[in-house]
Amino acid sequence: MDFKGLFEMQGMLFSIMILGLFLRKKKIVGAEGKKLLTDLVIDVTLPASILKSFQIEFNGEILKSCMVIGAAALIIQVGSYMLGMVLYPGFGDERKRVLQYATICSNAGVLGNPIAEGIFGGLGLLYASIYVIPQRIFMWSVGLTYFTEAPDKKTLIKKVATHPCIVAVVIGFLLMIFQIPLPGFVNLTIKQVAGANTFLAMMLVGTILAEVPLSSLADGATLYYSFVRLVFVPFLVFCGCRIWGIDGLVTGVSVVLSGMPAASVTAVMASKYHKDEVFAVRCVVLSTLLSMLTVPCWCMILNF
Template sequence: MMVIMGKVAVILILIAVGYAVTKCGWFTERGAAEVTSLLIKIVTPCLIVNSFLGDTGTLQVSEMLLAVVVSAVAIALSLVISLITFRNEPPERKKVLRFAVIFSNAGFMGIPLVESIVGGKGVIYGSFFIVVFNVICWTYGYNMMSGGAKMNLRTVLLNPGMIGLLFGLPIYFFKLQLPALLTEPVGFLSNLNTPLAMLVIGSYIARVDLHSFISDLAVYKMAALRLVAAPAAYLAVLLLIRPEPDLLVSSVIQAAAPVAANTVLFAVEYHQDSELASKTVAVSTVLSIITIPIFTILAQLACQFLF
């Protein structure tokens, strides 16, 4: 529990730094928008490719396929939950709230937690969760947040998430050993992901009226769905699927993570309600200090019960 709380605290400190530098006038709205564009178009593909570099282990094909399946189940359950809620919200708020319920912070926060609690094999499983996350995020999520922009083959294949997969998957499956001249720049760029994303989130929180954090009940309803309802439903399904322990625990941690930073990044990039998006990330991240340890313990107890 202390490990998880420590990791969440680091995320909150980075958000606080973004908040502070914005209040000081050192990080403008234009600067935040430009950093957002950099994160989506450059850093995101590098993050995906980097997850497949190095010692990727020796998972069997069946284990890889099961990792993909359970990851898809996690996001599908969240998607179903989102579709039956927030029906009375205005369309511009509904998009952001539903996106927040569907997509967890599986990469920025999930992977570091999985590495600390499960270890190297868990990180490999976590990479497949990120693969599924990006496929759904850059297809269904993109279509929703861009206002129903027409999906074509170019959009599907050439968005930043899919570009990362197109380079990363061959590296994984063919066990390619790339020179350091290529891998080190990719690693450096991918390392920018969490700090820059959290600074951007802090910047947009700094522009939100403090009173609206307390008065916006829809944000707390969203947090209950993202942090409690979705991971609880997912854990119940895993008890039926019975994946091996490392996969079960790592995927539950990622499914129980707070709202994805992409909620803010997409809201800014596609001119949705970035203020609401910032609130969903901030509130869910704070509350996850309580909920993530609970679901991690429940997942470990489930492993003892099943195996």
């Protein structure tokens, strides 16, 4: 099994993050620059990335072949949401919100697709594209409520429903279901803007990391979260797939993608809504580092 693609992706993410750290240390990117990066990611590149993720072929044949992976992904998201409710009782409110969001939202979108294609081939890439749809919906609906505050439920629902990422999910889902083609220049614009998302998000993580002592990166809280994200959740998925006799390819994609590290958007959201962004960055960085060990291990277990 060739893990070259996985390590190259991880190396790319860390390289961009280190660039952001360097620019922040050198004061090339200041406090205003960090705020601009946050707003650009949340309001521009993330919505474009969401729209792009829904641009997949969708017909009766594909619907039938992907129903199992879609159902599995939905169950995993519901299970992750429930785990987030019970696994973090001893944490303060801000950290608990970060941990809950990071539990339902992994880096399956950025890392998952190329890894699934490299390990499982073209069909694996298709399954991975379907797998991330429930996660996209959860992270910008339920997940957004972890960070968005309002005086009453009506106001909260309005804030969540009008969020740029939620609007992108609704539009993207409709475009996918009805297979509505976009004008060529619109489609190209979306793809170009979406292509900047990973770069800007990891740059932002790097600017926040510049304010974090590296000695504090690994502690009980971040190690506990990394265990949940990288070991416990994929273990439950692996056992569930085996018990229910799920197809080997669906099992492989589900386990590998459920074992992805915390998404960089966790730190972006914490920065945007002032919910302990330093802790969020530590969770993202440590889980990404440790995933360089755990993801190959899961691949080897699945290969037996």
